[in-house]
Structure formats: structure tokens, C-alpha cells
Amino acid sequence: MIHDIATHLSTLTAVQNVVVQGTKVVVTVNIDDNLYTLEVNLGGRFPSSLPKIYLVRAADYGLLPHVCWEGEVCYNDGEGVCIDITQQKEIAEHALTKAIDVLSKQGDEDFYDEFEGYWNKQDTIQPVYSLIEPGDKVRELRAAVNNKNKALIAFLPGEEDTLPNNEYAFLHKCTSRRTEMRAFYLPLESCIQPPLPGQPIEIDILENIVDLLSDCNRARWDDILKHNNIPKPALYLLLSQPRPGGGRSLFGITVPFANSWLKNSAGEKYKHTVTPLSINHHTPEFLIQRxxxxxxxxxxxxxxxxxxxxxxxxxxxxxxxxxxxxxxxxxxxxxxxxxxxxxxxxxxxxxxxxxxxxxxxxxxxxxxxxxxxxxxxxxxxxxxxxxxxxxxxxxxxxxxxxxxxxxxxxxxxxxxxxxxxxxxxxxxxxxxxxxxxxxxxxxxxxxxxxxxxxxxxxxxxxxxxxxxxxxxxxxxxxxxxxxxxxxxxxxxxxxxxxxxxxxxxxxxxxxxxxxxxxxxxxxxxxxxxxxxxxxGKAKTDAIDLHKGCSLCRQTA
Ligand SMILES: [Zn+2]
CATH class of the missing domain: 3.40.50.720 (NAD(P)-binding Rossmann-like Domain)
Known part of the structure; x- marks a missing residue:
């Protein structure tokens, strides 16, 4: 069957070469005079679900929207798919056509719209909640931290945010038996790139972040640093950057406690591990719309x-x-x-x-x-x-x-x-x-x-x-x-x-x-x-009410 599918895929216009390797069909496609090698994976749950398609050596291509760092081409979000498993050739053709379509519509804007998806793919990512409305000003926040392991649970709302009502159960869950810590919100003016797969975030990211603040916000941040030591046990940062498609992407980092900002008294950089945070959005607009x-x-x-x-x-x-x-x-x-x-x-x-x-x-x-x-x-x-x-x-x-x-x-x-x-x-x-x-x-x-x-x-x-x-x-x-x-x-x-x-x-x-x-x-x-x-015989549920009502139809 796999050879039949490979032969079928070779008839597509963009396909230049097809090789079968085990359960994969490796195809070379020409998109706008650029050659890409794609692996159509027909193992796993195929044909009950659509085949996964990987771009070989994805990292060589730099930023590609809808292509994960490990190369998987995100051509379908899995919603509303109903598959006839007897039509395997057609399923594979549909998937490859969609993947080629994704690769042919490239632009940085799409990539930064998808930023949270890339950021959240990091191996050491920690999920946290944010009840903060991402504005455009640097400000201090409160964070709820697990009493035992000091892991961050949630960025809590302050006076500038819409507050949940007092009886809201999830907020109690976030804050009961937790310690409240100081945290900070830094909105970036332009976008940072997420780290490459398997590559830990270096402490240098802090410098990049500060560079990407507006002048006004950098002054605010300097002021915070001047008047406050970085709080123990860690620096909790909620970050945002613009999404070209509208709104802001939210992400965050935790850096262990340091007496000063980036360098010790001898001027050497700290070798702290930075923990990336993925943010579960919790604002009225997001929750109601979602x-x-x-x-x-x-x-x-x-x-x-x-x-x-x-x-x-x-x-x-x-x-x-x-x-x-x-x-x-x-x-x-x-x-x-x-x-x-x-x-x-x-x-x-x-x-x-x-x-x-x-x-x-x-x-x-x-x-x-x-x-x-x-x-x-x-x-x-x-x-x-x-x-x-x-x-x-x-x-x-x-x-x-x-x-x-x-x-x-x-x-x-x-x-x-x-x-x-x-x-x-x-x-x-x-x-x-x-x-x-x-x-x-x-x-x-x-x-x-x-x-x-x-x-x-x-x-x-x-x-x-x-x-x-x-x-x-x-x-x-x-x-x-x-x-x-x-x-x-x-x-x-x-x-x-x-x-x-x-x-x-x-x-x-x-x-x-x-x-x-x-x-x-x-x-x-x-x-x-x-x-x-x-x-029982009427087909409509729109009934024109009795004419001549003494209240509402006196003039009729
Ligand atoms: Zn009436």
C-alpha cells in the first residue's frame, strides 16, 4: 500500500522526487524554486488520523511559521476532521497538499503570531496562570508561589486589572496555602525569537529583554532595580510582545535569586538556569471569547x-x-x-x-x-x-x-x-x-x-x-x-x-x-x-400574536 501511496504522491505538481523509507514516504518538493524535503509519516495512527509531515533539517530554514522546531509542519489543527480510512491515497495527498500550502505562504508576521506555540515547546517549560491584563507599562505584580518547591503558580491581578469576585473558586485554589512573592511585568516593544530546540535559555535573555523595552519602560525598570533588590528566592517575570495579528503574546521566565542583576561583584556573569514559563491566559476578554x-x-x-x-x-x-x-x-x-x-x-x-x-x-x-x-x-x-x-x-x-x-x-x-x-x-x-x-x-x-x-x-x-x-x-x-x-x-x-x-x-x-x-x-x-x-400541523414557530390587544395594539 505504501508504494501505491508513494506513486500517487509523485503525480502532484510540486513533487520532484519520492522515496519510500520504512513507513515514511520522503518527498522532495519545489515551492517557488526552493527545494524542501518532507517526510510523510504513514506509521503511527495513520490512516485513522492524518499523517504527520516533517520538514527535514527544519532549523536550516530559520523562522518558518507553522513549522515546529523539530520540523513538524502544522498543516491541520485536528478540529473537524473526519477520515474515510479506506481512501489512504487521497488522505496522504490531502495532507501533503496542505503541508505544501503552509510552506508556500511564508512570512515573519505569521511566525510571531504563533510565538507562544514555539516558546511553549521548550523541554523545561513550566505552565503558570496569568490573571494580568497585558498593558504597555512595566509594573510590579504579585505572584503565587508553591510553599514547598517555590514553583510559580500564577501571576495575580493587581489594582490595574479586572479583579475576579471574592468567591471565585479558582483564585482560591491558586492562592490558598501559597506564598505571595513580588514579580514584574515587562512588555517588549519588538519581538524576541524563541530558543532553538534542545537549547536552554541563557541568562543573556535578560539583556535582550531590557534592550527591547521602550525608553520609557527601560527607565521604569531601572528605577525598580535601583530601589529594590531583586527579591528572593527568584525573579519572576511576565513578558509580552506584540502579535502582528493583534493583541500580545504572553510568556515568562523565572531566574533564581541573585544579589545583583546580571553580574556578580567581580563582574562575572551568573550561570543561572532560566526556567521558561508558558502562560495560561486568564482575563475576561480571553476567557469569554475562548x-x-x-x-x-x-x-x-x-x-x-x-x-x-x-x-x-x-x-x-x-x-x-x-x-x-x-x-x-x-x-x-x-x-x-x-x-x-x-x-x-x-x-x-x-x-x-x-x-x-x-x-x-x-x-x-x-x-x-x-x-x-x-x-x-x-x-x-x-x-x-x-x-x-x-x-x-x-x-x-x-x-x-x-x-x-x-x-x-x-x-x-x-x-x-x-x-x-x-x-x-x-x-x-x-x-x-x-x-x-x-x-x-x-x-x-x-x-x-x-x-x-x-x-x-x-x-x-x-x-x-x-x-x-x-x-x-x-x-x-x-x-x-x-x-x-x-x-x-x-x-x-x-x-x-x-x-x-x-x-x-x-x-x-x-x-x-x-x-x-x-x-x-x-x-x-x-x-x-x-x-x-x-x-401540531404548523411548520413554523413564528406566530403573530393575537391582533387587537388592548395594551399594545390600541391603534391597530
Ligand atoms: Zn399585547
């Missing part, structure tokens, strides 16, 4: 009324999307009864739900700020101050209708968005109404019957007049039967609708729903509404 959140909505202020099974998940989605200012309102106490459908874990049982949820979210998300109101709201008027969005997940239609009416009545040209979210029992579905309080479409629209205001929600999935609550222990223990999946699905739909609106991806949707199966309802002998049955 996890698929949205920087553009970070400043939005959201109040959530109701921290139950649906509200809890919506709050979690909002935090995960990158919302950093939440107010949670609920007077209810978290009970063991809700354990199997609530996001809260059992540590929070017998705690106020809003406070418990806030605590859990603060522990998870470093840069979130949460206000709690552990109370039930009687007067909906008070809800509209200071927020961009109010999410009503009380599941209490009487309260929701009052809130909706008050929202309409506010005399302002700019109002918070009001999102009303509720689910149906027995897995029948969930609903979301999104109203801006100004244009047509509101919760009230759902309560019109033949043009008149009615008592029942005309868009409910369960036929009105039936009791859906159950109890396992007697009257006082009544509850509405729905599952964690029903809650999660409804919350996800509400969160998506809101985020799309906030990001201006949709402007006019004001109602959406999901419609579940009625098997459970049938087994419980519950009747579904005509609306539910009618929707």
Missing part, C-alpha cells in the same frame, strides 16, 4: 425574577454568554424536593434561592457581579429601575400580567426589555414572550379571546380548567410535574431569543415556544388545547 461568549453584551444589566429550575438555568446561560451584571430576585428557599431539576447543588439546600444561585455563579465565573434580592415582589413598579433586561421566570401568570401592564405604562422612550418565560406541565412545551414595551407584541396579547380580554391564556397547551398539579404527600405538597429537560429546553430557548435580540441579530420576534410530545399528558388523562393540536 468559551464562545459575547464580548459585545458584557455591559448589559439583567434582573431575573424567579430563581427556580428555569430561572436558575437562564441565569447560568446569561453568565456563560458573558453577561457580567446580574440581579437575582427570589424570596423562596431551596428545598431538597427540587434537587433533581435545579442547577443548585445540595450544599445550598435550606438557603434562599437567589443567594444560593448567586454564590454558585460567583464561584464558577470570575468576572461576574451579582446583586441579590431575597424577597418576593409585590409591587411590579419597582422592577424597572436600572436594568436593560427584566426576565420574569416566576411561573405566576397573575404576577406576570401585572408586570407586563406596568411595563407598558412606563412613560419613557427607552425601556428595559421584558422577557416572560414559562413552561407547561408534563413535557408539553415552553413559551417566551419578549416585549420592548413600545412596539406591538406583549404578554397581554395571549389573553384575548375572539377580540375580548379573557381569563385564560389562549396559547396554553393544556386545556383550561384542568388541574395539573400532583402531590406525593398530601395537599401541602402539591407540585407541577415537569422535568429538568423541560426546564433546560425552555431556558435555552429564552436565552437564545434574548441574546439574539441583544446582539441585534433579530429585531421583531416577540413570541416563541417549543411544543413537546403529549404522550405523558395522555397517560395522565389530561386534555391538550385546540391550540396545541393546531400547532
Amino acid at each position: 468559551s464562545g461568549g459575547y464580548q459585545d453584551i458584557a455591559g448589559i444589566k439583567i434582573a431575573i425574577i424567579g430563581a427556580g429550575s428555569v430561572g436558575g438555568r437562564i441565569a447560568e446561560f446569561m453568565a456563560m454568554c458573558g453577561i457580567r451584571d446580574l440581579t437575582l430576585i427570589d424570596g423562596d428557599i431551596y428545598s431538597i424536593d427540587n434537587l433533581y431539576r435545579h442547577v443548585l447543588d445540595s450544599r445550598h439546600v435550606e438557603t434562599n434561592k437567589a443567594k444560593a444561585l448567586a454564590s454558585q455563579l460567583r464561584s464558577h465565573f470570575p468576572y461576574i457581579s451579582i446583586t441579590t434580592k431575597p424577597e418576593f415582589i409585590n409591587d411590579p413598579t419597582s422592577c424597572f429601575d436600572n436594568y436593560d433586561v427584566i426576565i420574569d421566570v416566576t411561573g405566576d401568570p397573575t404576577f406576570s400580567r401585572r408586570l407586563n401592564t406596568k411595563h407598558r405604562e412606563i412613560q419613557r422612550t427607552s425601556k428595559p426589555l421584558l422577557l416572560t418565560v414559562w413552561l407547561e406541565a408534563l413535557g408539553l412545551g415552553g413559551h417566551v414572550v419578549l416585549s420592548d414595551g413600545l412596539t406591538e407584541g406583549c404578554l397581554h396579547c395571549l389573553y384575548h379571546e375572539n377580540g375580548k380580554e379573557g381569563l385564560w391564556n389562549q396559547y396554553a397547551f393544556i386545556e383550561s380548567g384542568q388541574s395539573v398539579t400532583r402531590n406525593l404527600t398530601g395537599c401541602g405538597g402539591a407540585f407541577t410535574p415537569y422535568s429538568a429537560m423541560d426546564a433546560a429546553k425552555t431556558a435555552e430557548m429564552a436565552a437564545r431569543m434574548l441574546i439574539n435580540r441583544l446582539r441585534n441579530l433579530t429585531t421583531k420576534d416577540h413570541y416563541c415556544f417549543w411544543r413537546g410530545d403529549d404522550a405523558l399528558a395522555k397517560s395522565e388523562r389530561m386534555s391538550t388545547s385546540d391550540w396545541y393540536k393546531k400547532l
Whole structure:
């Protein structure tokens, strides 16, 4: 087979020569009149994964973007690859073509964009966290150091950085039973090269680093050195340099303690080993972007009324999307009864739900700020101050209708968005109404019957007049039967609708729903509404709400 593959590869335009060596096919390729020798490695996991391709004598070529020091050509990041293992020739051809493509698009800029990748390949590299926002000024930092071996754990944020909230668990992990040491941040004006493979970093790197500081920063650094001895037991340096593609590459070094900077009193250079540090970025921008959140909505202020099974998940989605200012309102106490459908874990049982949820979210998300109101709201008027969005997940239609009416009545040209979210029992579905309080479409629209205001929600999935609550222990223990999946699905739909609106991806949707199966309802002998049955035939989830709503469509 390998000879078949070699013959196949020899037909590619750029390929000049092909030799089989064991499990490797060694090809000579001509790229822009430069000859490169590439080894296509068909051993290992090939064909279940793409073959590794190495550039022979890579170091001879100097800086090559996307080529590791040991010569591996990084032509694919492994994401989204699905391989048909019966087509080995085609797989090898695809890989070689991609590798040739990488080598033909060369420029120093790409290389420095990839700097962290090269730096982090060093044998003695130590991973550390950085909670520092890489600015353009030399400054002193704090570092958390392991008590026993003095290894650096993290560069800690100072006053100039966005601070994680006090309950953020990972920061406690970084700092508990650790010693805090002085450290320094040095932003370079231009780029240094990473050391060659197997070559340790020499103490000289310190001179190079200082040379690459701006005049201003060099003066700051000299000042620091003049007034402070280099701290024991080591000099911890967080470094950054510009990325041509934007932002800054972060890297670092640790140098053991020395009384003076580079030379001893006899003027001889110290022979210290320098330990290179790879940096795990930990800033709001990086973490939110890296996890698929949205920087553009970070400043939005959201109040959530109701921290139950649906509200809890919506709050979690909002935090995960990158919302950093939440107010949670609920007077209810978290009970063991809700354990199997609530996001809260059992540590929070017998705690106020809003406070418990806030605590859990603060522990998870470093840069979130949460206000709690552990109370039930009687007067909906008070809800509209200071927020961009109010999410009503009380599941209490009487309260929701009052809130909706008050929202309409506010005399302002700019109002918070009001999102009303509720689910149906027995897995029948969930609903979301999104109203801006100004244009047509509101919760009230759902309560019109033949043009008149009615008592029942005309868009409910369960036929009105039936009791859906159950109890396992007697009257006082009544509850509405729905599952964690029903809650999660409804919350996800509400969160998506809101985020799309906030990001201006949709402007006019004001109602959406999901419609579940009625098997459970049938087994419980519950009747579904005509609306539910009618929707079974509808293909769309975009419903234009009832015309003639007395609140929002008076002019229609
Ligand atoms: Zn309306």
C-alpha cells in the first residue's frame, strides 16, 4: 500500500522526487524554486488520523511559521476532521497538499503570531496562570508561589486589572496555602525569537529583554532595580510582545535569586538556569471569547425574577454568554424536593434561592457581579429601575400580567426589555414572550379571546380548567410535574431569543415556544388545547400574536 501511496504522491505538481523509507514516504518538493524535503509519516495512527509531515533539517530554514522546531509542519489543527480510512491515497495527498500550502505562504508576521506555540515547546517549560491584563507599562505584580518547591503558580491581578469576585473558586485554589512573592511585568516593544530546540535559555535573555523595552519602560525598570533588590528566592517575570495579528503574546521566565542583576561583584556573569514559563491566559476578554461568549453584551444589566429550575438555568446561560451584571430576585428557599431539576447543588439546600444561585455563579465565573434580592415582589413598579433586561421566570401568570401592564405604562422612550418565560406541565412545551414595551407584541396579547380580554391564556397547551398539579404527600405538597429537560429546553430557548435580540441579530420576534410530545399528558388523562393540536400541523414557530390587544395594539 505504501508504494501505491508513494506513486500517487509523485503525480502532484510540486513533487520532484519520492522515496519510500520504512513507513515514511520522503518527498522532495519545489515551492517557488526552493527545494524542501518532507517526510510523510504513514506509521503511527495513520490512516485513522492524518499523517504527520516533517520538514527535514527544519532549523536550516530559520523562522518558518507553522513549522515546529523539530520540523513538524502544522498543516491541520485536528478540529473537524473526519477520515474515510479506506481512501489512504487521497488522505496522504490531502495532507501533503496542505503541508505544501503552509510552506508556500511564508512570512515573519505569521511566525510571531504563533510565538507562544514555539516558546511553549521548550523541554523545561513550566505552565503558570496569568490573571494580568497585558498593558504597555512595566509594573510590579504579585505572584503565587508553591510553599514547598517555590514553583510559580500564577501571576495575580493587581489594582490595574479586572479583579475576579471574592468567591471565585479558582483564585482560591491558586492562592490558598501559597506564598505571595513580588514579580514584574515587562512588555517588549519588538519581538524576541524563541530558543532553538534542545537549547536552554541563557541568562543573556535578560539583556535582550531590557534592550527591547521602550525608553520609557527601560527607565521604569531601572528605577525598580535601583530601589529594590531583586527579591528572593527568584525573579519572576511576565513578558509580552506584540502579535502582528493583534493583541500580545504572553510568556515568562523565572531566574533564581541573585544579589545583583546580571553580574556578580567581580563582574562575572551568573550561570543561572532560566526556567521558561508558558502562560495560561486568564482575563475576561480571553476567557469569554475562548468559551464562545459575547464580548459585545458584557455591559448589559439583567434582573431575573424567579430563581427556580428555569430561572436558575437562564441565569447560568446569561453568565456563560458573558453577561457580567446580574440581579437575582427570589424570596423562596431551596428545598431538597427540587434537587433533581435545579442547577443548585445540595450544599445550598435550606438557603434562599437567589443567594444560593448567586454564590454558585460567583464561584464558577470570575468576572461576574451579582446583586441579590431575597424577597418576593409585590409591587411590579419597582422592577424597572436600572436594568436593560427584566426576565420574569416566576411561573405566576397573575404576577406576570401585572408586570407586563406596568411595563407598558412606563412613560419613557427607552425601556428595559421584558422577557416572560414559562413552561407547561408534563413535557408539553415552553413559551417566551419578549416585549420592548413600545412596539406591538406583549404578554397581554395571549389573553384575548375572539377580540375580548379573557381569563385564560389562549396559547396554553393544556386545556383550561384542568388541574395539573400532583402531590406525593398530601395537599401541602402539591407540585407541577415537569422535568429538568423541560426546564433546560425552555431556558435555552429564552436565552437564545434574548441574546439574539441583544446582539441585534433579530429585531421583531416577540413570541416563541417549543411544543413537546403529549404522550405523558395522555397517560395522565389530561386534555391538550385546540391550540396545541393546531400547532401540531404548523411548520413554523413564528406566530403573530393575537391582533387587537388592548395594551399594545390600541391603534391597530
Ligand atoms: Zn399585547
